[in-house]
Amino acid sequence: MRQTELCFYPENRIIDFNLADGVGLVLIREFYSQHESDPLFKTLLSSLHWQEEDIFIFGKWVKVPRLMCWYGDTDAHYEYSGVNHKPLPWTPELQSIREKVEQQCQCTFNSVLANLYRDGKDSMGCHADDEKELGINPTIASLSLGDERLFRIHHKKTKQTFNINLQHGDLLVMGGTCQRHWLHSVPKTKALKTPRINLTFRKILAG
C-alpha cells in the first residue's frame, strides 16, 4: 500500500529523516540565510552557463524540462541526458559554496550539477543518483535557492513516499544507502512558480 507523508517540522533547523534502509537523509533549513541566499541566487542565475539539453527517450528527442550545467575539477566528466559532459571551471561563487558544503558534510566534492527550474512546468523525473562513477553509497549535497519546490522521495520496494518542501537556502544531504533504496523527483506543479536553482554537489570517481 502506498503511504504518503508530508514532512513538516517548522521548529527544527536540522532534520534527520531516519529513513528505512536510507541511513543519512538530512535537511538543513537555511543553510544559507535569506540575506545570503538572495544575492547568491541572483548571481548564479545570471552567471552560470545554463543550457537546454535534449534527451532521446521512447524513440524520439525531447527537451529536458529544465536548464542544466556542469562545473567541476577538470577530470570530473559526467554523463547525463545520454551525453558525456566536460566540466566548466569553478566560478568564485560555486567554489565558495562548495567549501561551505564540504565543511558541513565532512567530505569532499569535485563537481556540481546545476539545475534551473524556470517555472512549475519544469521538473525532474523519478530517479536515483546511482551511476557507477559516483561509487557505492555516494554523499550528494543538494542546495536549493529561489522558489520553494516539492521534493518527493519514494522507497523502491515499499513505495513509501515522503514529500519535502525545499526552500530558499536549504541544504539536503543524501548519504548512506539513500540512492540504493530510494528514488527522488521534483514533480511538475500547476501552482504559479518563479525560478528555482538547485546545486547538487557530487564526487566523480576516476574512471
Ligand SMILES: O=C(O)CCC(=O)C(=O)O
Ligand atoms: O532539484 C532538486 O532538488 C533535485 C536535483 C536532482 O535530483 C539531481 O540533480 O539529480
Ligand SMILES: [Mn+2]
Ligand atoms: Mn538526483
